[in-house]
């Protein structure tokens with residue numbers, strides 16, 4: 371690829387700091403982009419703010435119509451996008467296509483079709499102030515900042531961006547320093563659509579660029595990343611009174627009940643655990659298998675895992691690609707060492723590959739909660755399995771975590787699956803499937819506990835991209851003076867007292883009305 375981007379008109383930097391993008395599968399330098407200084411980051415936000423002033427007053431139908439041009443361009447140039455994601459992330463092209471571009475395009479389609487309804491002013495019936503009419507209006511916030519991680523460098527920032535744009539905001543994205551070229555491609559495509567260039571700003575850089583974005587006067591931030599970074603970012607948002615959504619780490623448990631379909635469960639564990647080499651916030655991070663099916667499930671998971679083809683995803687026929695950088699490999703190794711030292715068995719995998727930044731898909735058996743692998747986020751291709759003697763035990767262990775993003779339940783009894791789902795502390799629980807909830811454009815996605823707060827996707831997220839404004843008006847001709855206005859008097863006070871008793875005492879209506887006299 372070999373790109374050197376100056377990002378002119380979009381935070382061009384004269385500083386010598388460069389964001390470098392390397393292909394994790396080959397080590398090849400794919401491109402370099404100048405990192406924005408603080409002033410440059412602020413200038414991108416300022417230009418976005420000016421562009422938003424015109425965008426935000428367009429009728430919503432017109433905004434949606436114009437944004438469909440972005441969809442057309444994404445569909446036309448999908449293979450360029452897939453190539454850059456696949457190279458920069460080291461993931462198979464099919465994953466880049468389906469999990470990143472298709473989900474983004476679908477989200478854009480859903481919002482463009484439904485936003486006029488979702489954001490239409492909403493009448494609210496008032497139970498006390500019956501002489502008044504109230505309505506909630508949804509007004510754009512202004513500039514929405516988006517700070518995003520490297521594991522899904524397209525769908526995460528673009529999914530947030532399309533919601534913000536449909537709602538009438540401008541966006542400024544700070545992509546991960548590890549995967550800047552994917553957003554550079556998205557920006558290039560945006561600029562080709564004829565939509566206002568400054569409406570879609572990008573600030574390339576490191577953590578400081580993200581900090582500069584938070585301090586630039588944005589009206590909202592959507593942050594996706596690690597828990598520790600999220601705490602720092604939330605504190606910075608607090609200091610600047612910037613409302614924020616926090617999409618943080620996950621430790622998704624999978625409960626395999628005694629009555630699960632073992633074949634489907636095994637395949638789901640292997641897919642959910644090793645997709646994107648396990649570098650997914652909602653990947654299967656721990657399995658609780660009922661003792662009656664444990665051995666059968668384990669041996670099937672082992673066999674299926676051994677069949678996975680690991681390597682450079684550029685060619686066809688690769689299932690599991692590269693690990694983003696060496697530190698992620700070290701984290702996986704540490705978890706495995708700790709688990710083995712406490713009695714876990716490596717069923718398959720367990721080590722890095724000699725031919726590059728790859729790690730063998732690993733299955734661990736005999737795991738328990740004394741091991742870090744069952745408690746801390748792995749974010750790599752390691753699936754630890756613990757045998758449990760009851761579903762109660764599985765639920766207790768699933769909830770024994772500081773994280774609560776996704777959770778999975780496998781059982782042939784869907785009603786039981788729903789009962790278990792209701793007892794799991796997670797933002798999203800999926801029955802007999804894995805990961806798919808992220809692709810449900812209509813449904814909210816987000817975490818509880820230290821997995822974060824706020825939601826993306828669905829109606830609530832779109833409304834959250836707006837300021838809610840109540841407009842209160844009269845249903846009847848207004849008198850020249852309301853009874854609660856000045857001047858106060860003992861008479862009006864006694865009347866208010868009687869009114870309170872009549873309204874809020876218990877008893878039949880006639881009896882209560884008598885209190886007015």
Ligand code: NDP
Pocket residue numbers: 517518519520521522526544545546547548575576577578579580581594595596597599600602603616617618619620650651747749775817821822
């Ligand atoms: P990080 O938290 O390291 O980085 C996330 C983003 O924050 C990057 O753009 C990073 O920039 C930026 N950043 C770092 N420091 C600061 C700062 N002080 N102020 C503002 N921005 C800052 O996460 P990773 O990129 O390593 O992503 C992996 C994590 O993301 C995992 O924990 C995973 O679970 C989580 N995640 C959560 C998802 C969810 O939906 N809940 C989805 C996907 C991932 P830079 O890269 O330049 O340091």
